[in-house]
Structures are given as structure tokens and as C-alpha cells.
Amino acid sequence: MTAQSLLPEDRNSRRLLLAFLVTLIFMVAEVLGGFISGSLALLADAGHMLTDAAALLMALLAVRFARRKANARHTFGYLRLTTMAAFVNASALLLIVILILWQAIRRFMTPEPVLGGTMLAVAIAGLFANLLAFWLLHQGEEKENINVRAAALHVMGDLLGSVGAVVAALVIMKTGWTPIDPILSVVVSCLVLRNAWGLLRESFHELLEGTPQEIDIDKLRKDLSLAIPEVRSVHHVHVWQIGEQRLMTLHTQVIPPHDHDALLARMQHYLREKYRIGHATIQMEYGTCEMPDCNLNEGLTSETGHAHHHHHNHSH
Known part of the structure; x- marks a missing residue:
């Protein structure tokens, strides 16, 4: 690893750290x-910010861990931690959504008074905090990194949550109609739910x-x-991802082949270029495969085998 290749990582972790601190401070303010x-809408937004902060923390740790070299005990290094982090994070989000929805249903039954002014001030502050965090994350080089992406998604949903809280506060100040607060908290929760579900599926x-x-x-194969x-x-x-x-x-x-190594190199080059597979282990056989697990994902081996056999007789 040259100093050059570490720079984007460092910039990423600095951005993530800043975004994490901003989010954390404003989460406390919103609670x-x-x-x-x-206001329930503010609490929903704070719940959202909590998972944001968690997402950012996970992403931060992931960037750190991804740097640790592989060793004899962990031959793939620690990259899988990032995936686990995303999974835990998504699960936490689902839990928070359930809590908020349950509260919202209670509020519909028995409306509670809401201080519009306080709510508006906090919501606007939260909105700016989110804009700042979103901007910080979108400067990142690692567009591909599942964690930075997850964190940006969170903050995006959070922006909408803050907008919702601002709208609810304005409505309450103008009309005094408090049910708008639980209604918007449910809307925010649905946004959170969509993000969480996608993340949960992907990481799982x-x-x-x-x-x-x-x-x-x-x-x-074809x-x-x-x-x-x-x-x-x-x-x-077998193809998988870490x-x-x-x-x-x-x-x-x-x-x-005349040149075993050259053929191997051609296969690996093809897989890298066409499928972005950087690490392929290829076992070449000259006869038919006799191992018991060869027909694990069989299916079209025999047909392609025959087809190619004829194709070769013509070509040679």
C-alpha cells in the first residue's frame, strides 16, 4: 500500500468522522x-439520526478495519465487518420504526399538546445539520463502499424527516392542528423502513x-x-463477495494447452475485465471431472461440453 492509495481512505474517514459528530450532536438536540x-415527529427524526450516527460510526470502523492486513487467522482481512455493520444497523432501524409507529397510534387515540415554536426551531437546526452531513458524505471518493452509501442513504432519509418536522411545526403554529405531528412521524418512519429493508436484504x-x-x-459459464x-x-x-x-x-x-500458465492468465484476465472478479482460483482438468462434488452446479456442462467438442474438431 503506497501513501497514495491510502489518501482517499483517510479523507473518507475524516469526512465520516465529521458527519458522525454533526449527526450525534443534533440527535441529542432533537431528542x-x-x-x-x-413532538413525535422530532423524536422520529431523532430516532432516524441515531441510526445515522450508528451508520456513520460503522462506516468509520469499516474504513479502519478494511485497512488491517489479512493474517493467518483471518485470511480475507476484516472486510466482512463492514457487511455485518450494515446488517446490525438495518436491524436497529427496523426496531426504531416499530417504536415510533406504536407511539403514533397512541397519539391518534389521545392527542397531546405540542409547542410549535420550540419544535420549529429544533427542526430547522436539524435540517441544517443534515444538509451539512449529506454534503460531507457526498464529497467521498468511495461511491462504491456499501457503508458510505448506507450512511448517505440514511442522511438523505433524514433530510426528508427534518423537512417533515418543519412542516408539522408550521402547521401546528398556524392552525393548532396537532394530529399532523404523529401523521408526519409515520411518513418519516415509512421512509426509514424502505432504506432499512433494502440494506437488510443486501447485507444479509x-x-x-x-x-x-x-x-x-x-x-x-457460457x-x-x-x-x-x-x-x-x-x-x-462459486462466486461471492467480501x-x-x-x-x-x-x-x-x-x-x-501448449502453455498452461498462459491459458490460466487469459481466463483470469477475462474474469477480471468482464466480471470485476479480482481473485479467481481456477482448477483445470484435462479429462472429465471425477470428484464427487463436480456436479454441484452441473446442469449445462454436458451440452456445452459436446457443443464445444464439435466446434473444436472444426477449428483444429
Whole structure:
């Protein structure tokens, strides 16, 4: 790792740290403001800010941990922590949403007075805090990083939450109609719910070693055997992702090449260029695969095998 390659990481962590502090301070302000003014919309927004702060903290730790070198005990390094962080974070969000919704239902039954003025002041302050945090995150280089993305999503939802609280405060000051407060707290919660659900699904998929969303294994197998004439069939394919790194293992039945290493290099180059797979472990076989787990994701091996066999007889 050169100093050059560490710079974006450092800038990211500095931005994340600033955004975290801003969010944390204003979360406390919103909780106090929510209790003082009796506003549920402010509390919903504060709940949102709490998960923002958590998201930012996770992202911060993730950037730190991603730097730790892999070792014999953790051969992939600590990249998976970022995914776990996103998962825990999304789960916390769901819990907060449930609490807010439950409170909102209670408020509809028995409306409570809300101090519009206090609420407005706090909501406007919260709005500026969010704008600042959002701006900080959007300066980030790591557009791809699931954690920075998760954090930016949170703050985005939070901006809408703060706007909701400002609107509710204005309505209460003009008309004195307090049910607008729980109504908007429910709206904010639904926004939070959407973010949380997407994040939960994505991180859970990665924790289960799921194939990255954009990769179609069957297509990859066909593509590889079409792109590289020596490849007769591809089987036993596993693709997964750790942090931003894609990994793959596969068996391939090949026509015995003149240059084993060159063929290997061509396959790896193809996988890197076409599928962004930076780390592929390829087992080449000259006969048919005799291992018990070779037919793990079989399906189209035999057909492509035959097809290619004929194709080779013509080409050689």
C-alpha cells in the first residue's frame, strides 16, 4: 500500500468522522427538543439520526478495519465487518420504526399538546445539520463502499424527516392542528423502513455468501467457454463477495494447452475485465471431472461440453 492509495481512505474517514459528530450532536438536540415540545415527529427524526450516527460510526470502523492486513487467522482481512455493520444497523432501524409507529397510534387515540415554536426551531437546526452531513458524505471518493452509501442513504432519509418536522411545526403554529405531528412521524418512519429493508436484504445476502446481484452464473459459464476456445466446460462455480472484493472458484475442463500458465492468465484476465472478479482460483482438468462434488452446479456442462467438442474438431 503506497501513501497514495491510502489518501482517499483517510479523507473518507475524516469526512465520516465529521458527519458522525454533526449527526450525534443534533440527535441529542432533537431528542431534547422532542421531549420539551412534545413532538413525535422530532423524536422520529431523532430516532432516524441515531441510526445515522450508528451508520456513520460503522462506516468509520469499516474504513479502519478494511485497512488491517489479512493474517493467518483471518485470511480475507476484516472486510466482512463492514457487511455485518450494515446488517446490525438495518436491524436497529427496523426496531426504531416499530417504536415510533406504536407511539403514533397512541397519539391518534389521545392527542397531546405540542409547542410549535420550540419544535420549529429544533427542526430547522436539524435540517441544517443534515444538509451539512449529506454534503460531507457526498464529497467521498468511495461511491462504491456499501457503508458510505448506507450512511448517505440514511442522511438523505433524514433530510426528508427534518423537512417533515418543519412542516408539522408550521402547521401546528398556524392552525393548532396537532394530529399532523404523529401523521408526519409515520411518513418519516415509512421512509426509514424502505432504506432499512433494502440494506437488510443486501447485507444479509452478502453474509450468506450469496452471488453478487449482477452476476448470472449460467451466463458466466457460457461466456467463459465461448470467449476462450480451449475451455470445453465450466463447473463447480462459486462466486461471492467480501467488502468490495469479489472472489471466485471454478473447475474447468480444457483441451490440453501448449502453455498452461498462459491459458490460466487469459481466463483470469477475462474474469477480471468482464466480471470485476479480482481473485479467481481456477482448477483445470484435462479429462472429465471425477470428484464427487463436480456436479454441484452441473446442469449445462454436458451440452456445452459436446457443443464445444464439435466446434473444436472444426477449428483444429
